[in-house]
Amino acid sequence: MVKTVFSIGLSTGENLVIKKNRLEGTGGHGKGKKVAIVTGIHGDELEGQYVCYEMVRRIKERPELLNGVVDVYPALNPVGITVANRMIPKLDMDMNRMFPGDENGTSFERVAAAIVQDLAGADLCIDVHASNRFVKEIPQVRLCEEFSEKLISYARHMNVDMIWTNATETVHEATLAHAMNSMGVPTLVVEMGLGMRVNRSYGRQVAEGIFNLLYELGIWKERPKHIQYPVLSTDGEVEFIRADCSGVFIPAIEHSHFVKKGDKIGEIITPVEGKVEREIVAKKDGLVFTLREYPMVSKGALLARILTDIKTKEGE
């Protein structure tokens, strides 16, 4: 059943409304657990739209397999999503720097506080992000070190390619995940794909992973068949490749492929001169899990990230 979580008046003939779909299984109450799936904090990240769709569709198809509650929040920044704005439009602020919010604060601090309050009491929360418009990512769970020990036991069932601990972007204390984890609601951050796009196969992979996790928690009765277990990594094993000049980046490899030391990753060209300004070469062997999609680069722009020193955890 679609419910309104929070509503607050905008200036002209409209309320800002946060909605969720509460899915209650017919498979008995079992352990009575509640899992929340949230997405759309960043309005330019749409991969979670497909994950939400898959979750709702499949649970509606087989409600007898669910013995608990799944709450799906498809758009935490509804105005941002509508205009493909990563930030909160008008305020130009990153919503994922506003948690836990303030119920007596400004409009969006109240929105943030209402979301946190609504999620409190969940047994698990999964916050689905996509990459931005600039780089493409493989499906991964990002954990901050503070909570990693507890979260890794959930994250490994998520059918993602990789778990990255202490990735700088998720370390931030004002994120939804940090606020929820601090309150004792285990919260996983999923990253995948590309901004402003939906990659259906990634979406299905992650949805499958969420069902697998629901199964592990004892609230979904059917174990998904083909689950893979992720590579675990920390910042030390991730090699960042950045542009050291400005120009147009043309990749020479495919995303999510292995490279060897010395392999060409791409080049930065200058169209007006018709020449190659820089050749970008891998300094280590590994998996290119991040690759630049948006061609214009300035000095410092992220071109690729390589996961080195890969230890696959097989035979689970």
Added chain:
Amino acid sequence: MFAEDIYTLSTPYREDMSVKGYHFGKGEQSACIIGPMRGKGVQQMYICSQLVKTLKELESNGCICSGREVMVIPVVNSYSMNIGTNFFGVEGEDINSQFPGRTYGDTAEQIAAAVFNRIKDYSFGIQLTAFHMTGESVPHIRMVENGYQNSSLANLFGLPFVVVKKAKPIDTKTLNYNWQSMQTAAFSLYTDSNEKVSVKSAKQALAAILRFLTRMGIIRYESHSGYISHVLKEKDLTAVHTMCGGIFRRKAKVGQDIRYGDAMAEIIDPYRGNTKETILAPTDGIVFFAHSESLIAEGDLAYYLVHRLHE
């Protein structure tokens, strides 16, 4: 005066962006004044430009104290100035949340690192800045409380208010916070304007900076004594939020004295024209900050008041 290129960024289709520092006097790195990192901070850039002009005159009259050196960086993010955006580059990064920066990080982190490395050894740091929310405030000095802040030095600007703000996690990446962590006495100066030049408050800000530099023995300049600053904590400001959204018609102005129950603003129904809400002053006080746009949403901050204590 001599000009220095602190950081230069090349891009394929625009001229280089160069962050320029203007130096006055010779000797110990005494004071650094830095302008906007957001592209809409025209007022702050204007104040810096006036400061460069004044310091150049003072220098040619021998009024920079011997052994003292001052640097002014009028603008950091000139690329965004020219395209009317606040944030830097295609990624839209806020340079003022990248400090201390990383030499091998993203473009915005590299800019922050280059600027920070150049300015971190100054004894006094003054940053001209503005609120993130759109609105006007009484001119004041703001500093983040992180154990190093010195609010009694902030009084020497002679502005009406000094506000001490408790550091939130997000503040740890600002210039002010990082300057203080490097033992620079850092002050953020706010005026009542941002995107538009307000000549009157720019003059007040310029006078405050010159007064401070004089009192610290860095320049010789005749200035009147200014205000005796009222030091307050940000949490002690009274926030006045709206109960509904609509067209915001402001009555109370920044700096105005108001009494409990005064009508400070009206919110007009944007379709029917009737008054949906009259915002009444919840306390006696002075208007410290006022929302300045014509539209407002439910829950938005209309005003901050400084609660007045009765003698």
